[in-house]
Amino acid sequence: MPARAPPPDEVSTLIRQNRELNEQVKQLVRAERQLYLSRREVERQLGRTHALNRFALEAGGASEPGEILRALSEMLAGLFPFEQGLGLLVQGGRLVPAAVFALPGREGKGEEELSGRAIALDRAFADELPSPRVLSEPAARKELPRSGPLLDLLSHFFCERAGCPVQPGVVLWLPLWRKPGELAGLLLMRKAKEETTFHCELPADRDSFLEVAARHAAAAVSNALLLDDLKRSYGTLERTQAELVAKERLAAVGELAAVMAHEVRNPLGVVFNSLGSLRKLLGDVRDGAALLDMMEEEADRLDRIVGDLLDFARPKPPNLLPEALEPIIFGAIETARRAVPNRGVDFQVEVRGLGAVVMDSRMIRQALVNLLINAVQALPRGGRVRVLASEEARGGEPFARIEVSDDGPGIPSESAMRLFEPFFTTKASGTGLGLAVVRRFVEAHQGEVAVETSPERGTTFRVLIPVGRG
Amino acid sequence: MGTAVGVGKSTHRRCRTAGSTAAESALAGLGGHKPGLVLAFATAGYDQEELLRGVSEVTGGSPLAGCSAEGVITHEGSDEGSHAIGVMALASDRLTFDTFSSGDVSAEPRSCGERLSEQLRAAPAGGKLLLLFADGLTANCTELLAGLTERLPYPVAIVGGTAGDLLNFKRTYQYCDGRVASGSVSAVLIGGEARPDIEVSHGCDLIGLEQTITRAERGFVYEIEGRPAWAFFKEYLESDAEDLDALTVAHICLAELLPRANLDYGEHIIRVPLKLEKETGALFFAGGLKAGTRVHVAMRRPERICERAVASARRIAARHPGEDPLLVLQFDCAGRGRLLFGERTNEASIQPVQRVFGNGVPWLGLHTYGEIAPVEGRAYFHNYTLALCALYGAGGS
Ligand SMILES: Nc1ncnc2c1ncn2[C@@H]1O[C@H](COP(=O)(O)OP(=O)(O)O)[C@@H](O)[C@H]1O
Ligand SMILES: [Mg+2]
Numbered sequence: 080m081p082a083r084a085p086p087p088d089e090v091s092t093l094i095r096q097n098r099e100l101n102e103q104v105k106q107l108v109r110a111e112r113q114l115y116l117s118r119r120e121v122e123r124q125l126g127r128t129h130a131l132n133r134f135a136l137e138a139g140g141a142s143e144p145g146e147i148l149r150a151l152s153e154m155l156a157g158l159f160p161f162e163q164g165l166g167l168l169v170q171g172g173r174l175v176p177a178a179v180f181a182l183p184g185r186e187g188k189g190e191e192e193l194s195g196r197a198i199a200l201d202r203a204f205a206d207e208l209p210s211p212r213v214l215s216e217p218a219a220r221k222e223l224p225r226s227g228p229l230l231d232l233l234s235h236f237f238c239e240r241a242g243c244p245v246q247p248g249v250v251l252w253l254p255l256w257r258k259p260g261e262l263a264g265l266l267l268m269r270k271a272k273e274e275t276t277f278h279c280e281l282p283a284d285r286d287s288f289l290e291v292a293a294r295h296a297a298a299a300v301s302n303a304l305l306l307d308d309l310k311r312s313y314g315t316l317e318r319t320q321a322e323l324v325a326k327e328r329l330a331a332v333g334e335l336a337a338v339m340a341h342e343v344r345n346p347l348g349v350v351f352n353s354l355g356s357l358r359k360l361l362g363d364v365r366d367g368a369a370l371l372d373m374m375e376e377e378a379d380r381l382d383r384i385v386g387d388l389l390d391f392a393r394p395k396p397p398n399l400l401p402e403a404l405e406p407i408i409f410g411a412i413e414t415a416r417r418a419v420p421n422r423g424v425d426f427q428v429e430v431r432g433l434g435a436v437v438m439d440s441r442m443i444r445q446a447l448v449n450l451l452i453n454a455v456q457a458l459p460r461g462g463r464v465r466v467l468a469s470e471e472a473r474g475g476e477p478f479a480r481i482e483v484s485d486d487g488p489g490i491p492s493e494s495a496m497r498l499f500e501p502f503f504t505t506k507a508s509g510t511g512l513g514l515a516v517v518r519r520f521v522e523a524h525q526g527e528v529a530v531e532t533s534p535e536r537g538t539t540f541r542v543l544i545p546v547g548r549g
Numbered sequence: 550m551g552t553a554v555g556v557g558k559s560t561h562r563r564c565r566t567a568g569s570t571a572a573e574s575a576l577a578g579l580g581g582h583k584p585g586l587v588l589a590f591a592t593a594g595y596d597q598e599e600l601l602r603g604v605s606e607v608t609g610g611s612p613l614a615g616c617s618a619e620g621v622i623t624h625e626g627s628d629e630g631s632h633a634i635g636v637m638a639l640a641s642d643r644l645t646f647d648t649f650s651s652g653d654v655s656a657e658p659r660s661c662g663e664r665l666s667e668q669l670r671a672a673p674a675g676g677k678l679l680l681l682f683a684d685g686l687t688a689n690c691t692e693l694l695a696g697l698t699e700r701l702p703y704p705v706a707i708v709g710g711t712a713g714d715l716l717n718f719k720r721t722y723q724y725c726d727g728r729v730a731s732g733s734v735s736a737v738l739i740g741g742e743a744r745p746d747i748e749v750s751h752g753c754d755l756i757g758l759e760q761t762i763t764r765a766e767r768g769f770v771y772e773i774e775g776r777p778a779w780a781f782f783k784e785y786l787e788s789d790a791e792d793l794d795a796l797t798v799a800h801i802c803l804a805e806l807l808p809r810a811n812l813d814y815g816e817h818i819i820r821v822p823l824k825l826e827k828e829t830g831a832l833f834f835a836g837g838l839k840a841g842t843r844v845h846v847a848m849r850r851p852e853r854i855c856e857r858a859v860a861s862a863r864r865i866a867a868r869h870p871g872e873d874p875l876l877v878l879q880f881d882c883a884g885r886g887r888l889l890f891g892e893r894t895n896e897a898s899i900q901p902v903q904r905v906f907g908n909g910v911p912w913l914g915l916h917t918y919g920e921i922a923p924v925e926g927r928a929y930f931h932n933y934t935l936a937l938c939a940l941y942g943a944g945g946s
Pocket of ligand 1: 509
């Protein structure tokens with residue numbers, strides 16, 4: 080195309096138009112930038128709102144205040160560059176650690192390190208912190224003069240760890256105000272280093288989003304505490320009532336037992352005396368001896384029933400002394416052997432690494448006798464009864480574990496549930512008190528008794544009592 | 550054995566654990582073979598030395614290259630968090646691996662490039678692909694590439710990116726054979742039966758008139774159309790903007806006319822300023838704009854960025870019908886991640902590209918401060934761009 084120069088005035092119009100166009104482009108770019116920035120801000124706010132909603136849902140479903148504080152930490156760690164969280168609840172004028180949170184690689188010590196580390200909360204501290212603050216650790220010591228113990232706790236828990244240099248970090252102080260003047264708790268969120276990244280900035284001091292989140296959390300924590308209180312007091316009520324009823328019933332039975340013991344044991348004494356005399360008088364008159372044996376056996380049984388009844392209905396506090404278990408086990412076996420006629424029952428005893436146990440040996444002996452008698456009775460055609468005693472740790476405490484097993488027929492499930500009920504028996508001449516007494520005595524030692532049974536493997540009763548040294 | 554490739558990632562906050570965890574997952578893909586090459590990209594929240602110590606604990610003496618990144622990309626998506634590391638391990642009896650490095654890219658970019666090409670000459674012959682990881686803040690990469698390609702001993706495809714630091718623009722790191730350096734270039738030469746295929750795309754539109762760079766030196770542009778560069782830029786921003794922050798860098802850029810256009814790629818290459826020299830109002834471009842260069846102001850278009858990225862991936866795949874690449878490396882500008890797409894980055898711009906190759910192809914990428922990739926057979930430094938490099942083996946088809 081042949082180029083023809085445009086006339087001069089056309090050139091200047093073109094240049095002017097071009098310049099105007101360029102100005103419009105600049106304006107367009109500026110407007111686009113505003114749009115971009117506001118879209119970014121909207122997206123950020125939307126992200127926060129979503130997070131808050133999710134948290135509110137989670138907190139509403141949580142039954143435990145610690146869970147709520149953990150959910151709050153998790154949300155904040157998702158929105159801000161925080162890596163660690165420590166949640167404290169106000170309880171009885173103190174700040175009590177209730178929840179910890181950490182991203183992988185920023186874990187602190189074990190949670191048990193926090194138990195018993197409550198911090199006294201003075202009013203002045205609460206006044207120092209009317210709204211959320213984000214402060215470097217050194218700045219916190221200056222601006223929140225009462226925060227020292229909390230900072231110490233934080234660095235004790237999260238920093239002083241082998242191989243992890245103590246770097247000063249940044250801490251978010253998020254007071255959870257239920258309403259003005261009423262602090263429900265405090266959340267501390269920590270970030271190891273002070274510098275941040277472009278995409279994940281620290282929140283501003285007194286950020287209103289944080290205030291809203293804190294108010295949510297405070298309300299949820301209060302609700303959970305209230306619910307917890309309610310549940311607890313309800314539970315206590317129920318328990319005391321049951322105890323009361325049991326005690327009353329027991330008192331009545333106890334009185335009856337005492338009367339009965341008196342009424343039965345006096346004549347029994349006479350019967351035993353007379354039996355002794357008769358034996359001497361009769362010498363070895365045939366059949367007479369057998370008759371006497373029978374009478375004595377029955378009288379023994381009567382005596383036992385009275386004894387069981389007294390044991391059960393008239394519990395005495397245990398008389399605790401350190402003693403070795405082994406002789407008590409052997410003694411109990413002797414008594415059981417004599418108490419129940421047995422054919423071909425083989426007794427095995429094994430005591431493994433168990434020193435003295437603090438106990439009322441009379442009670443423990445009686446409990447073992449009752450278990451052994453049941454075991455032998457479960458083996459009418461002979462079999463094996465094993466007693467196994469060993470030491471076992473439970474929650475860091477040493478316990479004595481005594482197992483009495485037999486290879487008898489086991490206990491049908493409909494009976495198994497009722498075994499420990501007083502007067503429950505499946506035996507023609509049973510009292511149904513043996514296991515009730517076992518439970519009573521074991522519980523008097525702060526112990527517990529359990530049973531495992533199956534037709535193939537027989538029955539094992541397991542008694543656990545604290546060793547109780549030191 | 551052929552070629553085995555494994556990729557691992559970690560976001561663990563303890564540097565050593567993160568390094569060793571990511572390396573362990575990468576090695577798990579090698580079926581017990583010792584890696585011949587280890588690539589690592591990690592965000593700058595980590596102490597980089599400790600991090601590499603963690604990687605080496607697992608990979609032993611295997612050659613290690615890579616750099617700090619603004620974000621790490623794997624099949625899990627793009628992660629621009631302060632603590633993320635991605636590791637790729639390769640073991641092969643068909644490919645050869647050599648690692649090099651060259652320092653002082655900030656002061657002497659051209660001779661730094663020349664030194665690299667001398668190292669190529671010394672390396673065993675048969676190099677097919679050269680990966681470059683350069684300092685993202687101080688290097689004039691156009692000069693670097695000029696020095697490197699002026700006397701290349703043999704034709705080699707060049708691809709790579711420049712290191713990032715979470716958009717803090719303070720300091721970036723290059724991993725030079727297991728050591729951590731700044732102001733350097735880390736390089737890997739892959740040879741043997743390697744067939745690299747590289748595509749490059751951006752999503753910027755030209756706006757306004759053509760303008761001329763009137764004064765520039767060593768990557769610094771002092772004047773555009775006779776006016777201080779910063780003042781020129783500011784007219785497109787708010788007039789009270791005081792510094793060149795990430796949000797500004799992401800907003801407008803310059804487009805430079807290519808000597809030879811490419812139908813798919815377009816006619817212009819994108820240039821973004823990285824630094825403002827406040828005293829003079831000069832802007833530093835790692836793309837090294839020269840006086841007399843004619844440029845347009847350009848703006849990114851999010852939809853176009855996504856479309857073109859997917860199209861570039863499809864072009865690669867279409868050239869290798871019925872064949873899966875051994876691996877894909879992705880060099881994606883830091884401005885094309887969270888900065889632009891926010892929470893939607895993965896759905897919008899990462900996953901659609903990955904889907905072209907399928908989930909089975911080992912994938913490692915990073916968000917860079919600049920990208921290096923060829924257009925019409927010549928290596929260029931780019932900004933605001935995606936460079937995809939798919940590496941194919943001897944050819945099953
Ligand atoms: N080792 C055991 N094997 C089978 N059944 C048992 C065993 N121990 C207890 N039982 C069952 O538990 C019931 C209650 O036992 P206990 O309280 O000692 O009362 P009693 O022995 O007087 O019946 C027994 O009647 C019996 O049915
Ligand atoms: Mg009994």
